[in-house]
Amino acid sequence: MNKYRSIRWQLMAWQRFLLAAVLITLLSLHYHLRRKSEIAEVDASLQSALMSVMPAVAPMMGRGGPPPYEPNSNAPPPRYEPDEENNPLIIAETYLEEIESNGYYVTSWDTEKGLMLSVGAVPASASLGNYELIVETPHFLTLNGNRELVVTHNTDLIIVIGRPLTDVNLALKKTRYQLLLVGSLVFLIGHIGGGIIIRRTLQPIREISQTAEEIARGDHSRRIELAAAPEELASLAQTLNNSFNHLDSALEAQIRFSADASHELRTPIAVIMAQTQAALKRDRSTEEYKTILQACLRAGIRMRTMADSLLELTRISGNGSVLNMALTNLSEVISSAVEEATQLSENHPLSFQTLENSRPVQIDPERIHQVLMNLISNAVKHNPDGCTIRISQKETAEWAILEIADEGTGIPVDALPHIFERFYRVDESRSRESGGSGLGLSIVKSIIETHGGTIEAASIPGQGTTFTIQLPLNPASDR
Amino acid sequence: MRLLIVEDEADLRVALTMSLEEDGYVIDSAEDGEEGLYKAMNWDYDVIILDIMMPKMDGWDVLAELRKEKNTPVLILTARGAIDDRVKGLDLGSDDxxxxxxxxxxxxxRLRALIRRAAGKTSTVLTYRGLQLDTAKKTVSVDAIAVQLTALEYALVQFLLMHQDTVVSRTDLYEHLFNEDDDSLSNVLDVHVCNARRKLGGTYIKTRRGLGYTIGD
Incomplete structure (x- = not known):
């Protein structure tokens, strides 16, 4: 069944059907023209025979002719079969005499020329004083393998002159064979040629599917190579290769993500295992058990934080549908975040400056709030000795811009490019102890990018860090 | 046997220290790479347990720096278990x-095996004449009769048996039997040696005046 649904099969079938239809039409047209011309030739010969016979036949009619022929009688007109010697066409005189002497109806054969002549049915009443014989309604017909020319003049006279079509049929039969041969040959060539072209056209498609299959089987580095392919297929291949590249990097990111995640989980698991195994070595005091259980609890909390963050990150990443978008005034979001953040620490004075008449932005206000809180609490966490934190709002024609700046210790130059990476920690031990999952900034970046915006960090060690967020004022989804 | 644990994860470091101390090891610990390297360079540990992902200096750097000067057995203990990491660790000169x-x-x-290998032994059982010490079971016997030793006495006997036939200096013994926080007076070592000698009986532990102690001929 599958076979009949393949493009190749359908193309082949269609091509063969078209070829056959064209061939049959052309060849039969040719055959019919040929036949027509053959018949026309016969007809012409019959006509000229008629003309040559006519002068001989006509006078006879005038002389009283054969006895009247009753056209209305159902019986066919009696036929006279002259013998060889009396062939009227050989000797017109004799012919006429025969007609005369036998009365009414003559049919004669000239076997050599293959001509047949019938003359008859001249009513007795007819007066044909002048021998004007008008061939009024010449009528050709094919009867029993003969071609006959029938001429009637009123009902006075019927002349049938005919000729067997044996040789014509023979010639046409030969033509038929020739045409059949030619047709078959052309069809065969078309069949083979079409097959080759279709195969060659479809070859790249087969290669594409083969490559895709290999990629599916796990050879992710494979790509479609179609240097000599037709333009359409080459661009298809290019598109597919791009998709493969995209999928490949997505897959790699996914693998790296899983590796990172499992790697991060190993440490707290190691803590739990080491603590419990050490504890179980012998009986211990209540205090010792407490200490051990607290360590296990810390490890558990760390795993929970990590699991939550991972889930959050996976949920948000590039998935706009989790956002509850609403036209929001950014200054309101800033105010509420600042209000909440003021309670975080007394050592970190917050100042903020919002735009008076800012244009509303299409955002998920809770998520942007989350972003602000994350950045503010980062600034607080990493500058335990206190520092000023400033939040400001700006606007360009296309972007709403948020800046969160602190005057803290800053981020080391070599760490700066990595801070948005998952599980990257500028200071491993400190952030772990403070319960960080190493995913906060990844989540922030993910949220901003899902909004169609960008986030960048600039930092000068010793002077502070500035995060700049750009949110589109007219996101593509709005237009 | 004195070990150094270089591990930034406090809860893990504590658990390792507790467990290994109860196995009779003397433990020093470091919470980042720099501190770990400093200690590793300044004491002759029997084995160093080294984490890789650490602040200030990662385990790879510690190992590379250490190997420029010392052959202390190093066991890498890390969450990074990929083949590449294992290969890198072993190529940088870690032992496990x-x-x-x-x-x-x-x-x-693995620690026992590393210590055994460092001393050039292949068996977990160390023997000298009638004296037998099983490092796996942590038992000591003299002429097939079990002898009960304290953890420190056991460590002392084990260390001397490991270095059979050579004289072990008191400094060496201090370095390998006590950790940095122990401020025991020097005569305390003598007390432990005395006790061990008494429990083992015979003349297994010999004193070489001015040089140190030895088990062997």
Whole structure:
């Protein structure tokens, strides 16, 4: 069944059907023209025979002719079969005499020329004083393998002159064979040629599917190579290769993500295992058990934080549908975040400056709030000795811009490019102890990018860090 | 036997220290790479347990720096278990590699093996004449009769048996039997030697005046 649904099969079938239809039409047209011309030739010969016979036949009619022929009688007109010697066409005189002497109806054969002549049915009443014989309604017909020319003049006279079509049929039969041969040959060539072209056209498609299959089987580095392919297929291949590249990097990111995640989980698991195994070595005091259980609890909390963050990150990443978008005034979001953040620490004075008449932005206000809180609490966490934190709002024609700046210790130059990476920690031990999952900034970046915006960090060690967020004022989804 | 644990994860470091101290090891610990390297360079540890992902200086750098000067056996204990990491660790000169989370029993066995190998022994049982010490079971017997030793006495006998036929200086003994926080007076060592000698009987532990102690001929 599958076979009949393949493009190749359908193309082949269609091509063969078209070829056959064209061939049959052309060849039969040719055959019919040929036949027509053959018949026309016969007809012409019959006509000229008629003309040559006519002068001989006509006078006879005038002389009283054969006895009247009753056209209305159902019986066919009696036929006279002259013998060889009396062939009227050989000797017109004799012919006429025969007609005369036998009365009414003559049919004669000239076997050599293959001509047949019938003359008859001249009513007795007819007066044909002048021998004007008008061939009024010449009528050709094919009867029993003969071609006959029938001429009637009123009902006075019927002349049938005919000729067997044996040789014509023979010639046409030969033509038929020739045409059949030619047709078959052309069809065969078309069949083979079409097959080759279709195969060659479809070859790249087969290669594409083969490559895709290999990629599916796990050879992710494979790509479609179609240097000599037709333009359409080459661009298809290019598109597919791009998709493969995209999928490949997505897959790699996914693998790296899983590796990172499992790697991060190993440490707290190691803590739990080491603590419990050490504890179980012998009986211990209540205090010792407490200490051990607290360590296990810390490890558990760390795993929970990590699991939550991972889930959050996976949920948000590039998935706009989790956002509850609403036209929001950014200054309101800033105010509420600042209000909440003021309670975080007394050592970190917050100042903020919002735009008076800012244009509303299409955002998920809770998520942007989350972003602000994350950045503010980062600034607080990493500058335990206190520092000023400033939040400001700006606007360009296309972007709403948020800046969160602190005057803290800053981020080391070599760490700066990595801070948005998952599980990257500028200071491993400190952030772990403070319960960080190493995913906060990844989540922030993910949220901003899902909004169609960008986030960048600039930092000068010793002077502070500035995060700049750009949110589109007219996101593509709005237009 | 004195070990150095270089591990930034406090809860893990504490658990390792507790467990290994109860196995009779003397433990020093460091919470980042710099401190770890400093200690590793300044004391002759029997084995160093080294984490890789650490602040200030990662385990790879510590190992590379250490190997420029010392052959102390190093066991890498890390969450990074990929083949590449193992290969890198072994190529940098580590002697063993264990991936977190690990089993304490396996870690113990690997440490024993490392210590054994460093001393050029192949068996877990150390013998000298009638004296037998099983490092796996942590038992000591003299002429097939079990002898009960304290952890420190056991460590002393083990260390002397490891270095059979050579004189072990008091400094060496201090370095390997006490950790940095122990401020025991020097005569305390003599007390432990005396007690061990009494429990073992005979003349297994010999004193070489001015040089140190030895088990052997």
């Amino acid at each position: 590699f264990l991936v977190k989370p690990f089993d304490m029993a396996e870690l113990s066995a």
